[in-house]
Amino acid sequence: KIDMLDFISNEKRTHYAGNLQKTNVGETVTVMGWVHRRRDLGGLIFIDLREVSGTVQIVFNPENEEVHAKAGKLRNEYVIAVTGKILAREGGNINRNMTTGEIEIEAKSLLLLNKSEPLPVQINENVLADENLRLKYRYLDLRREKLKNILLLRHEIVSAIREFLTAERFFEIETPVLMKSTPEGARDYLVPSRVHNGKFFALPQSPQIYKQLLMIGGFDRYFQIARCFRDEDLRADRQPEFTQLDMEMSFVTQAEIFDIMERLFKFIFKKTINVDLQIPFPQLPYKESMRRFGCDKPDCRFGMELIDLSEIVANSEFKVFSGALQNAGSVRCVVAKDCATYSRKQIDGLTDIAKHLGGKGLAFVKYQEGDLQAGISKFLSDEEKKNIIKKSGAENGDLILFAADSNKIVFKVLAEIRNHFGRELKLYNPKEYNIVWITDFPLFEYNDDANRWETAHHMFTLPKKEHLKYFDNEADYAKIEGQLYDMVCNGMELSSGSIRCHNIDIQRKIFDVLGFAEEELNDKFGFFLNALKYGTPPHGGIAPGIDRMIMIMTGAE
Ligand code: ASP
Numbered sequence: 001k002i003d004m005l006d007f008i009s010n011e012k013r014t015h016y017a018g019n020l021q022k023t024n025v026g027e028t029v030t031v032m033g034w035v036h037r038r039r040d041l042g043g044l045i046f047i048d049l050r051e052v053s054g055t056v057q058i059v060f061n062p063e064n065e066e067v068h069a070k071a072g073k074l075r076n077e078y079v080i081a082v083t084g085k086i087l088a089r090e091g092g093n094i095n096r097n098m099t100t101g102e103i104e105i106e107a108k109s110l111l112l113l114n115k116s117e118p119l120p121v122q123i124n125e126n127v128l129a130d131e132n133l134r135l136k137y138r139y140l141d142l143r144r145e146k147l148k149n150i151l152l153l154r155h156e157i158v159s160a161i162r163e164f165l166t167a168e169r170f171f172e173i174e175t176p177v178l179m180k181s182t183p184e185g186a187r188d189y190l191v192p193s194r195v196h197n198g199k200f201f202a203l204p205q206s207p208q209i210y211k212q213l214l215m216i217g218g219f220d221r222y223f224q225i226a227r228c229f230r231d232e233d234l235r236a237d238r239q240p241e242f243t244q245l246d247m248e249m250s251f252v253t254q255a256e257i258f259d260i261m262e263r264l265f266k267f268i269f270k271k272t273i274n275v276d277l278q279i280p281f282p283q284l285p286y287k288e289s290m291r292r293f294g295c296d297k298p299d300c301r302f303g304m305e306l307i308d309l310s311e312i313v314a315n316s317e318f319k320v321f322s323g324a325l326q327n328a329g330s331v332r333c334v335v336a337k338d339c340a341t342y343s344r345k346q347i348d349g350l351t352d353i354a355k356h357l358g359g360k361g362l363a364f365v366k367y368q369e370g371d372l373q374a375g376i377s378k379f380l381s382d383e384e385k386k387n388i389i390k391k392s393g394a395e396n397g398d399l400i401l402f403a404a405d406s407n408k409i410v411f412k413v414l415a416e417i418r419n420h421f422g423r424e425l426k427l428y429n430p431k432e433y434n435i436v437w438i439t440d441f442p443l444f445e446y447n448d449d450a451n452r453w454e455t456a457h458h459m460f461t462l463p464k465k466e467h468l469k470y471f472d473n474e475a476d477y478a479k480i481e482g483q484l485y486d487m488v489c490n491g492m493e494l495s496s497g498s499i500r501c502h503n504i505d506i507q508r509k510i511f512d513v514l515g516f517a518e519e520e521l522n523d524k525f526g527f528f529l530n531a532l533k534y535g536t537p538p539h540g541g542i543a544p545g546i547d548r549m550i551m552i553m554t555g556a557e
Helices: 065-071 131-136 145-167 208-216 254-273 288-291 317-324 344-356 383-390 407-424 465-470 474-479 504-514 518-531 548-553
Strands: 028-040 047-049 054-060 079-088 105-113 190-192 200-202 222-230 239-251 283-285 330-336 363-368 371-373 399-405 435-439 444-447 453-455 484-489 492-499 539-544
Touching: 028 054, 028 105, 028 539, 047 065, 054 065, 054 079, 054 484, 065 105, 065 465, 145 222, 145 254, 145 548, 208 222, 208 239, 208 518, 208 539, 239 254, 239 548, 254 435, 254 484, 254 539, 254 548, 283 288, 288 407, 288 435, 317 330, 317 399, 330 383, 330 407, 330 465, 344 407, 371 383, 399 407, 465 474, 465 504, 492 518, 492 548, 504 518
Parallel strands: 054 105, 283 435
Antiparallel strands: 028 047, 028 079, 047 054, 079 105, 190 200, 222 239, 239 539, 330 399, 363 371, 363 399, 435 484, 444 453, 484 492, 492 539
């Protein structure tokens, strides 16, 4: 039996609830939304009506008997339409916490558009339900103010992107989602074809090849709010599908791309969250970033940089140090300010981090009473101690943590330890947005497990002109740097991009290094190599991750 509600109604909404102001006093309006809160004061009934624009207070007077009786039956999250007159609230009745707190609606009529069962998750901000439950009832969780605001901000950011790029003569163009694979270093998602038995479409890891084809097609400047799919293991900042602002430009230099991106970000931050970004963003060559921070996505909001002690301990009696150096590794440290008081247990925690990352352990000393004590101090000569103090800049009360291993492990471990202390010691201002460019990446990296060369970013990147000579000799491949760049914000990679190979011979050389056999090359990239033959303009691009951007801008995890 159908409960006779008012749900089939032709009532028209006249106003958004959250927009009502003192200037509307005296008007008769119709608002629609959910019963957010209900207070029954015996005589008067107060309802906070909520919808996307905000909340407004509605008052039901007992004199209006029929409507008042109906209001008495309302429960949280019932959906209603109310017509009534806007009254000004006076003195102590004004609610400064509500944007509509200076007015209320005196109800003349009430329609019950739908009922709601008691909610399985509360949408009260103060008592957050378990996350699994919130995800199961995502549509209810989205009614929460905080989540709503994040999605609305996302809309504003995307609108700002469109506004800015359109003014800069970019064209928004869509590219296919059921496609031929564009390798970007991850695994493809595949979709079986019904028509071509036994064959599969790939979902795009990014529209990389398409955007390059658009440049060959003469479109000059392209962008797309593009969905990308990568079948990768999940991590805190990774998910199977994500959205990029995908961009590509013809006849463009790296410096011009940086300039456009800096102005774009400045525009977005100002327009949507009223934050003034300082531009241009600093540039940090890859090698320097590794040396100072141990990684290519450094959080530059704080110091605690890595210090190379290799020279100082080259001939140390302490075999862990000298051994690492004999194996072409290094010995480096970080200094944790005022942490000499760390307990055994706390230091064990740090050692676990190091081991988890493939390190053998984490050596430490405490700078106390004017001397390096505890940990590995007994293995160090006085001379070594003196030099370590001098080079590291450590002071009384500090804890020094060492990694001695291959450079790869040393960097990995100390970068993570540094980030750990950044959080633990609150070394940065969580409200700061620190954006840096990382430049001059190597084009290739050797994959020891697979025994082959791989590209550090992707295989369509133009090498530096002065490094073309290194293609002649495999021993030199690691020296080849590409016109490759990342934009990093607060330790998170926000965008990657590059100037592309528009020359077929260089593109072929890159495929050679990667070890493609002719047949495989033709099968996978024949169409693309073919396209490069017909007057391809110089071009380059970049693709900021929109989800990560929103995470950073809203402080979400
Ligand atoms: N397609 C690249 C990526 O998804 C971005 C680019 O180089 O423009 O990382």
